[in-house]
Amino acid sequence: MVVSLKLLSIYVMGVFYVIVGLTHFKDPEWFTRIVPPVLPYKLALVYVSGLFEMILGIFLMIPRMRNIAAKGLIVLLICVYPANIYLALTNGAAMEISPSMAWGRLPFQFVFIGLAYWHSKD
Numbered sequence: 001m002v003v004s005l006k007l008l009s010i011y012v013m014g015v016f017y018v019i020v021g022l023t024h025f026k027d028p029e030w031f032t033r034i035v036p037p038v039l040p041y042k043l044a045l046v047y048v049s050g051l052f053e054m055i056l057g058i059f060l061m062i063p064r065m066r067n068i069a070a071k072g073l074i075v076l077l078i079c080v081y082p083a084n085i086y087l088a089l090t091n092g093a094a095m096e097i098s099p100s101m102a103w104g105r106l107p108f109q110f111v112f113i114g115l116a117y118w119h120s121k122d
Contacts, residue, residue: 010060010119013112017057017073024050033094036086052076060119070120077113084109 024031028046035042056076059069084105087094092102
């Protein structure tokens with residue numbers, strides 16, 4: 001049986017979101033460092049975003065929930081984008097990574113949004 005590239009990407013991304021969501025709880029301080037300073041309740045924001053990543057990642061792998069999960073992931077990815085912008089603006093210092101890595105992360109968010117959009121289509 002041949003598995004389609006789309007179906008494979010759905011499961012890869014679903015597992016990816018679950019794993020990343022879990023790391024929000026395992027090492028929340030790593031994520032709080034890139035929450036923009038203007039936002040309050042940094043730890044709560046990290047936990048909430050991690051929870052949504054896990055739930056939406058699981059739902060992405062359930063065919064009848066896939067459409068809503070993909071749309072939810074698009075919203076989530078847009079909501080967390082300011083953290084990636086903040087990281088880039090610190091030239092990576094917020095997470096002790098190189099400036100090229102910090103700035104290089106920015107376009108990948110659009111790849112993830114594009115994948116989520118593709119996954120929302122039957």
